[in-house]
Each structure stands twice: as structure tokens, then as C-alpha cells.
Amino acid sequence: MDSGVVATPALVARPLRLEPFRAMMLAPSRIGAQASARSFAQPYRDVASRFAAWQRSGQLSHDATPAVYLHEFTTTGITIRGLVGALDLTRRAGSRDEVAVFPHEGVHPAQAAELADRMAEMALNPAPILLTHRAPAGLRDRLREARRTSPEHQFTDRSGQYHRVWPIRDAPTLGSIADHLRAARVLIADGHHRYAAYGLLRTDHPELAPASDAGLAMLVDQDDTPLYLGAIHRVLPGLTLGDLDVLGATVRSVAGPEEAIAALAPDTVVTTDGHDWATIALPRTDDRLAVEILHDDVLRALHRPEIAFGHAHSVDEALRAVARRRGLAILMPAPDFADVLRAAEKGRLLPEKATSFQPKPSVGVLIRSLRDESTGRD
Structure with missing residues (x-):
């Protein structure tokens, strides 16, 4: 806009x-x-x-x-x-x-x-x-x-x-x-x-x-x-799981969607190309939310400008996006209200579409x- x-x-x-x-x-x-x-x-x-x-x-x-x-x-x-x-x-x-x-x-x-x-x-x-x-x-x-x-x-x-x-x-x-x-x-x-x-x-x-x-x-x-309070997931067009190699040992392949989604946590996000699945461990060195770490650290390492991101309000919507067009869906854990409030009170602005109330x-x-x-x- x-x-x-x-x-x-x-x-x-x-x-x-x-x-x-x-x-x-x-x-x-x-x-x-x-x-x-x-x-x-x-x-x-x-x-x-x-x-x-x-x-x-x-x-x-x-x-x-x-x-x-x-x-x-x-x-x-x-x-x-x-x-x-x-x-x-x-x-x-x-x-x-x-x-x-x-x-x-x-x-x-x-x-x-x-x-x-x-x-x-x-x-x-x-x-x-x-x-x-x-x-x-x-x-x-x-x-x-x-x-x-x-x-x-x-x-x-x-x-x-x-x-x-x-x-x-x-x-x-x-x-x-x-x-x-x-x-x-x-x-x-x-x-x-x-x-x-x-x-x-x-x-x-x-x-x-x-x-x-x-x-x-x-x-x-x-x-x-x-x-x-739910998560809003990210869709990165054009990326493949192989592009995550730059993240090193923080990326771990998993058997399928059940195991991957079960691993979602404040320090873990899930990624998939619609066929294969992996988890990404997030560094937890401060009080940043998972969405902040994803944008500040992980996506910066992948050299992805934020304007290229898509957003999905459900796992099914994210999977449909990568089925239509090659890319990666990054599934986010739901943030905690107390963590969002704490970040706001400290004057931090979360990335766009970080929360869904x-x-x-x-x-x-x-x-x-x-x-x-x-x-x-x-």
C-alpha cells in the first residue's frame, strides 16, 4: 500500500x-x-x-x-x-x-x-x-x-x-x-x-x-x-529446504507433519515445502518472542527481504500456498499474551502480522x- x-x-x-x-x-x-x-x-x-x-x-x-x-x-x-x-x-x-x-x-x-x-x-x-x-x-x-x-x-x-x-x-x-x-x-x-x-x-x-x-x-x-491468541505463519516463495543449509545444525529433518507440529515451541519453528518437513531451533538468549527471532536472525541469514513474505492464519492455508507455488511455509508457535504485553511495555514493535487475536x-x-x-x- x-x-x-x-x-x-x-x-x-x-x-x-x-x-x-x-x-x-x-x-x-x-x-x-x-x-x-x-x-x-x-x-x-x-x-x-x-x-x-x-x-x-x-x-x-x-x-x-x-x-x-x-x-x-x-x-x-x-x-x-x-x-x-x-x-x-x-x-x-x-x-x-x-x-x-x-x-x-x-x-x-x-x-x-x-x-x-x-x-x-x-x-x-x-x-x-x-x-x-x-x-x-x-x-x-x-x-x-x-x-x-x-x-x-x-x-x-x-x-x-x-x-x-x-x-x-x-x-x-x-x-x-x-x-x-x-x-x-x-x-x-x-x-x-x-x-x-x-x-x-x-x-x-x-x-x-x-x-x-x-x-x-x-x-x-x-x-x-x-x-x-494465535500464530500467523510465514510463506517464503522460491525457497527450498536446501536453502536452510546456511543455518547449520539448528535445522533438523523430521519424519512428517505430526512430529513436526508437535515440536512447535517458543524456541522451535517448523518448516515444510509441502512434502518434506524440518524444525528450526531458535536461539533463546533474551526475552524476544519466536517471531522476533525468526525475523531478526533466521530470515536475515537467508537474505529474504520482508516485502517478499506471505502470511497465513492457519496451517492448512500455509500448506495450500506452497502447493500452489514453490516455496517454504514456516509454521509459528502461538505467542503468549504475557510475552506480547511485556514486549510492548518495553517499547518493542513486533514484526508485522505477528499475532492473531x-x-x-x-x-x-x-x-x-x-x-x-x-x-x-x-
Whole structure:
């Protein structure tokens, strides 16, 4: 998409604040449908008028009163629960100790700028970025109390996700949540480029102020309903197992896929050309993750520029890639959440597509209008 330059998103300072907003929500029959996803596509300037028409026809609702929303969704047997609000972006961290939101991957500036322009044209934050943290027990108790009431929204969407949504509007509960989040240090699980785009909305689109002082975010408690953290595998077109000879004794041939995949570990990756299999032992001299060692040491030794890499979110996808075109699949172990958080807190950016946090909620459950705060109610 751009020259390949990677930058660190701006760092938001504590105290972390999730502010109330007036959520827009598509009708359940529209959420999770491919046609609804296309409704956010070009021309982006038409999205706001399309949403206005849907609201008139009852296909979209718009809350009259701001809230922070507790959103629970279940898909493929996994339940995720999180607080959805407008993440305050107005305070920038001057030191690592002040940081509230930690990115763990860099962003491509051109992609972030395109997303910012897109959101400005739509006048929407169409979906929350995903943040995760280890919540204090007091916050978990407070949200458990909120769930004792009946949800305001409860439905199964077109993709099969089951949703329950509790708007939180009373001042004492909102104040308690704010107090518990004051010292929070959270990790961006998904949405690094949208997070960077939120910052660009503030600087490049002053017409949207003060709505652009915040961006839509969902904060998940990794100790309560943890997001699944999976690996993203690498595909290196044109390489053969023989090219790994430069790595010496760290490469060991194995009998087949079962033995190879069983060997996956924080210090071991697996490689295959689709027929033969081998393991690669990684040097563990520091606290780097396997994906960092692979990029810093192994792939550098193979003289592979990063722009040539392919990525696969499953073993089957990686194997299909090398079946279609000669090359090597490098299968990665799943990273540990604590290791990813530790790297981010130290200011390290992992290689692009180092993690896969799943599942994500369907688009359309909670949408934030940028017109609400910039020009008043729609």
C-alpha cells in the first residue's frame, strides 16, 4: 500500500478513559450480512446518508442518551465480553511510564491516512478497535453487577454470533468504571492502523472536533473472557529446504507433519515445502518472542527481504500456498499474551502480522457517529 515505511502510533497517556457515546446499531437482520459490510464501502461520502435512510426505515437505531456499553458476543463456542466506549485520545504520553495504550505492531502511514480519510467521509467510527488488559477485581465485580439486569439488546446475527448488550448510563457506575480504569495499561489486540487513524482524524480533520478527540474501542478483560491468541505463519516463495543449509545444525529433518507440529515451541519453528518437513531451533538468549527471532536472525541469514513474505492464519492455508507455488511455509508457535504485553511495555514493535487475536465481533453492533459531538444530534 505504501513504501513499506513502518511507524509507531502515537501513545495515549494515562488515565485511560472510555467515555459514553450515543451508539448506532444496525437491525439484527443486517448485522453479519455481507451486504451490510459492503454498506461501508466506497463511495464513503454516501454512507452517512445511507444510514439516515436506514434509520427512517427502522433498519438502524440511534440511542438518545450516551452510554458506555457492555457487549458480550458468542461465536463458535467462545464468549467474549468487553466495555465499548469512546477512547479519549487527548493526552499524549511523554514517557513509557505514562503510556495507557500499548501498540505491539507498527503501522504504514499511508494506510492509516487512508483510513482516517475514510472515517471522515463516512463521519463514523464503524467498528471498535480491540484492546485487552488484565482488569482489577473491582471492575470485574462491577460489570458482573451490570449483567444481573436484562440486556437491552439480545439477538443472533446473520453470521451466527449471539450478542447481548447492556448500556451503562447511571453516573455512579460510570464513575466507578472510570476509577478502575484510571491506572489501566492496555494492549492493542486488533486495529493498529485504525488506532493510528484516530490520531490523524484529530490533526487532519479539524471540522470533526471535538468528536475526533476520541475513537471507538472495545476493552476486553483477558482474565475473564480471554481473546484467543494465535500464530500467523510465514510463506517464503522460491525457497527450498536446501536453502536452510546456511543455518547449520539448528535445522533438523523430521519424519512428517505430526512430529513436526508437535515440536512447535517458543524456541522451535517448523518448516515444510509441502512434502518434506524440518524444525528450526531458535536461539533463546533474551526475552524476544519466536517471531522476533525468526525475523531478526533466521530470515536475515537467508537474505529474504520482508516485502517478499506471505502470511497465513492457519496451517492448512500455509500448506495450500506452497502447493500452489514453490516455496517454504514456516509454521509459528502461538505467542503468549504475557510475552506480547511485556514486549510492548518495553517499547518493542513486533514484526508485522505477528499475532492473531480472535474472535472479533460482527460489524454493525455498536457504531459511533462523529456528527453527534461535532454538530449535535442527528
